[in-house]
Each structure stands twice: as structure tokens, then as C-alpha cells.
Amino acid sequence: xxxxxxxxxxxxxxxxxxxxxxxxxxxxxxxxxxxxxxxxxxxxxxxxxxxxxxxxxxxxxxxxxxxxxxxxxxxxxxxxxxxxxxxxxxxxxxxxxxxxxxxxxxxxxxxxxxxxxxxxxxxxxxxxxxxxxxxxxxxxxxxxxxxxxxxxxxxxxxxxxxxxxxxxxxxxxxxxxxxxxxxxxxxxxxxxxxxxxxxxxxxxxxxxxxxxxxxxxxxxxxxxxxxxxxxxxxxxxxxxxxxxxxxxxxxxxxxxxxxxxxxxxxxxxxxxxxxxxxxxxxxxxxxxxxxxxxxxxxxxxxxxxxx
Amino acid sequence: xxxxxxxxxxxxxxxxxxxxxxxxxxxxxxxxxxxxxxxxxxxxxxxxxxxxxxxxxxxxxxxxxxxxxxxxxxxxxxxxxxxxxxxxxxxxxxxxxxxxxxxxxxxxxxxxxxxxxxxxxxxxxxxxxxxxxxxxxxxxxxxxxxxxxxxxxxxxxxxxxxxxxxxxxxxxxxxxxxxxxxxxxxxxxxxxxxxxxxxxxxxxxxxxxxxxxxxxxxxxxxxxxxxxxxxxxxxxxxxxxxxxxxxxxxxxxxxxxxxxxxxxxxxxxxxxxxxxxxxxxxxxxxxxxxxxxxxxxx
Numbered sequence: 100x101x102x103x104x105x106x107x108x109x110x111x112x113x114x115x116x117x118x119x120x121x122x123x124x125x126x127x128x129x130x131x132x133x134x135x136x137x138x139x140x141x142x143x144x145x146x147x148x149x150x151x152x153x154x155x156x157x158x159x160x161x162x163x164x165x166x167x168x169x170x171x172x173x174x175x176x177x178x179x180x181x182x183x184x185x186x187x188x189x190x191x192x193x194x195x196x197x198x199x200x201x202x203x204x205x206x207x208x209x210x211x212x213x214x215x216x217x218x219x220x221x222x223x224x225x226x227x228x229x230x231x232x233x234x235x236x237x238x239x240x241x242x243x244x245x246x247x248x249x250x251x252x253x254x255x256x257x258x259x260x261x262x263x264x265x266x267x268x269x270x271x272x273x274x275x276x277x278x279x280x281x282x283x284x285x286x287x288x289x290x291x292x293x294x295x296x297x298x299x300x301x302x303x304x305x306x307x308x309x310x311x312x313x314x315x316x317x318x319x320x321x322x323x324x325x326x327x328x329x330x331x332x333x334x335x336x337x338x339x340x341x342x343x344x345x346x347x348x349x350x351x352x353x354x355x356x357x358x359x360x361x362x363x364x365x366x367x368x369x370x371x372x373x374x375x376x377x378x379x380x381x382x383x384x385x386x387x388x389x390x391x392x393x394x395x396x397x398x399x400x401x402x403x404x405x406x
Numbered sequence: 407x408x409x410x411x412x413x414x415x416x417x418x419x420x421x422x423x424x425x426x427x428x429x430x431x432x433x434x435x436x437x438x439x440x441x442x443x444x445x446x447x448x449x450x451x452x453x454x455x456x457x458x459x460x461x462x463x464x465x466x467x468x469x470x471x472x473x474x475x476x477x478x479x480x481x482x483x484x485x486x487x488x489x490x491x492x493x494x495x496x497x498x499x500x501x502x503x504x505x506x507x508x509x510x511x512x513x514x515x516x517x518x519x520x521x522x523x524x525x526x527x528x529x530x531x532x533x534x535x536x537x538x539x540x541x542x543x544x545x546x547x548x549x550x551x552x553x554x555x556x557x558x559x560x561x562x563x564x565x566x567x568x569x570x571x572x573x574x575x576x577x578x579x580x581x582x583x584x585x586x587x588x589x590x591x592x593x594x595x596x597x598x599x600x601x602x603x604x605x606x607x608x609x610x611x612x613x614x615x616x617x618x619x620x621x622x623x624x625x626x627x628x629x630x631x632x633x634x635x636x637x638x639x640x641x642x643x644x645x646x647x648x649x650x651x652x653x654x655x656x657x658x659x660x661x662x663x664x665x666x667x668x669x670x671x672x673x674x675x676x677x678x679x680x681x682x683x684x685x686x687x688x689x690x691x692x693x694x695x696x697x698x699x700x701x702x703x704x
Contacts, residue, residue: 114541114544114545114548117545118545118548118549121545121549122549122553125554125557125561126557128557128561129557129560129561130560130561131560235685235686235689236682238633238685238689239633239681239682239685239686239689240678240682241637241640241641241644241657241660241681243640243641243644243660243661243664244660244664244674244678247664247667248667251667251668255668337547341550341551344550347552347645348641348644362550362552362553363552363556363645365553366552366553366556366557366560367556367560374553377550377553378549378550378553381548381549381550382548382549385547385548386548
């Protein structure tokens, strides 16, 4: 097992290298630079600025410098947030994104799997249709509509919860963003669970469990659910990576100081180093979470062996 | 050649001809009430979008200075009210439908072409090629999606067709994985072997034998990709990266409406209803198709 993990981590190094390279050069192909403004800088000043940030060196040299910096844990200075290094920005932003995203994914897993299972057990009956229609609505309403709607209802009209703001991550401030972020995920997970649960309930081992005279509860929770969760688990890997790296929409609307907006702002402002930092964070998470997914697969499915 | 003629000879007279998988699927799909209703509804939305200029006296970009953010009223034929610039919302919603549906369908088509080709080649050729091609897909998966789309758009400019291509260029990854998996499962089947033995070149085996036989799951995934793409486009519009004024899309309208949901709720409600309805329809059709093509669990 640990040999398997070590081998996987080792194999991820070239993948990561390719990702960094692709992202680096894609960023540079984009026209415009981080210091382009409406009014052009005088040439001497521009030259100094570019020299300061090592942007005047040949691209390959820049790439090499960046790569060796990253290997030493130095992500360079941000171009847009002048007084911060990318490392600092990510270190202060990531905990906030992680908190909101992590809670959202936990909520989504709990509610989604629960609803999906219930729908599968009552297939094609009223409960099933209600759950699935609700799930579909959850998918169909974009979160930039859902989020302000929730604020309007619970923040403005009922004034139960703060309209926006972070408040140091106080529970009151977390409720609405977490729910807004979790809703579409609940919907996807419920749909996935329902589909695979229906399939699993028809499987031979479930029939055997029933034939043994086990109670329905045990059959569903102990036997069927384990098999039914496989597709959900593989969905959860990338979904978790996406959620814990923050959502631009949710962070903008609720004023959360996370890193989600860096992906978009960074790309738009050509803040090369900031984007690269965000991309690397995301890629590392994806690789780690995919590894976790494969390990969980081994736990859920005895046919899968990691050697 | 001889296979076909023998098949016909065995089938005998025309009236007892066997039904193909697709005929069966079509019958089952049409028997599915939710899917059928969705198809009809979707056709109506598409028709409304096509006929938009005939259905309203207002052009989509006409500004009425005296009716800014006016609620729906029948006297001036503003059935859905007007937006913040005093433009008729009904006709704008229908023009938005054109863009949103076109984005959805075109981007999905792009992802279909790339994904099916990529997946079929990787799966069929196998070995090194497969490893390399799928590793590439893995790498693309690990890049944050928004970063990718935004970069593609900055590189290629903000032309509306490039939005389609950009989204399609990102959406093909899952399609490629699905097609590869399917290809692997049919690769060892006898009809492929027969084609090989008959000396059919690999290229032709892929286009004539592999691709037609993996289309089932692909079609289902396609109907689920279209709504996803429409949502992505709406998200880009929210960020201000979508279609440019005075053109509009459902996403752009909803983003404007979400800002004004308290003072002018109609600006949100009408386009959001159209979007939600369309997504519902595509999802029901996708579910119906899946059930129709894979009748095991019904």
C-alpha cells in the first residue's frame, strides 16, 4: 500500500512538470503583459520595471528561473498585488477557500448520497420524482442567481444571517456561502447516487444478501451502498479540488477572501506568477485527490488491488 | 458484400425485418412522456428563437428612453418588461435563446468531434499511443477550467464563435474518456476481427466500425453536455467575458437581472425561467435516451 502511494506520488512529478510548463507558456502566448496600461509607461521606466520582475530575460531563461524558484518553494512576487509574494497571497487565501469549500463538499456528500439513495429505493414513485426534480432545479439555476437569491431571502427579508462579509470565518457568515456552493453539488451527487444505486440493487450480490434474509436496511446500507458509491467517489475527486480552491462567483458575492478569484483576475490581469501559483495549487490538489479516490476505490471494491 | 446479401436472404420478406437498436431506442424514447414533452418544449423554444423578429414589434437593440426598467405591460407590447437600458426584454430573451442554444450546440459539436476522434484512436490503437494520448487528457484535466477558457479567449479574441470553440476545446476531455472506454470494450469483438482479416485499413475500421458502435453513450453524454455548456456560457457572461452588447445571451440577461432582482424582478425571472426550462428539457431527453438505449433497469 505505502509502496503504491510512493510510486504514484513519484509518477505525478512529470505530470506536474508538464502542467507547469503548459500553463507557463500558455500564459505567455496571451497577448498583453502585466504592466500594460491605458497610458504607456515611458520606455526607460518600462525597461526598469520589466528588469525588476525578470521579464526582460529570454522566455526560456524566465521559465528556468521560475521553475527553480518553485522547486525551492518560491512562487515569486505578484505583479498586481505589489507588496505581496504569491506565496503570501495563497497562504492567506487558501484557508478561507478550504473552509467554505470543505464544508460545502461535506454537506453535499451527506445530503446528496442520502437523497439519491432514498430516490433509488422509491424508484419511479412520487418521492423519487420530487427528489430528482429538485436536483434538476439545483443544477439548472446558476449559482450567481442562487447566491443573491439566498442573500435576499435570508439576509435582507428575514435578516437571520449576514448579507455578506467574512467576519473571520464565523459560523454565521459561513452558512449562506456554504449552502450556495453545495446546492449544485448536492444535485449532481444525488443523481449519480440514484443511478448507480438502482443498478447495484439489481446486482447478484444484493439478491444473495436479500436471499440470506438480511433486513432491507442492512442490505442497502452495508451491501448495496458500498458498490453504489464508486461513481460518486470518482466524481468527488475533481469536484473537491474545484470546491476547495474556491469559486469566483461565491467569493465575489459574499466577500470571502479566498483564492478562487485569483484564477480569473490573475488570468485577466496577466498576473503571471499569481496565476501560476493558483494553477499549481489546483493541480497538486487534483493529483492528491485522485490518489485518494483510487485508495478509497480499493476500500469499497475488493476487486481493486493496489500493488 | 456477401455478409449483407446473406443477411437479407435470411431476413426474408420485408414485413418481418428485424428492428435495429436505434429503432428500438426511438420507440422507447417516444414512449417516455417526460422526454417527449421535453422534445416538444425544446422545439417550441427553438422556434420562438428563430422567429424572434416576427413575434415582437421591438428590435432587440432599440432603446426606449421613456421606459427604462419598466415592468411587463401589454399596452406597449413589452410582455416581459424592459431592461436597465430601456430595451424590450421579450425580444432580448428570444435573441438570448439564439446565442445560448447556438453556443450549446456548436461547442458540443466541437467537443464531440475532438473527443470522439481522440478517444477512438487512443482506444483502438492502444499501447504507447494510448498512454501518451490519455496522459495528455489527464494533464488537461488538471488545469483549472476557468484559467483555460479565459486564456483561450484572450489569445483568440472575444469573437462569439471563438467562445464556442474555446468551450468545446475544454469539454472534449470527458468525451474522449468515454469513447476510449467504449472502444476498448468493443475492440476484441468478432466484427472488428473480421474487418481486420478482410484487410480493412485501421483508419477505415475506426470510422466505419468503431465510431458507429460507440455512439450510444456518446449521444447520451452529448445531451448532458449541451446544458452544461449553456451554463458555462452564462458563467462567462457573469464575469463579463460572454457575448458583447448589444447582442445577448440568457447568461448575460440573468447576470444583469441578478443585480436588479429586488427592484426589477422580471429582468431575472423571465430569462432564468427560459434557461431553467431548457436545461430541464435537455436533462430529461438525456435521461430518456439513456434509458432507451440501455433498457436493463427498466
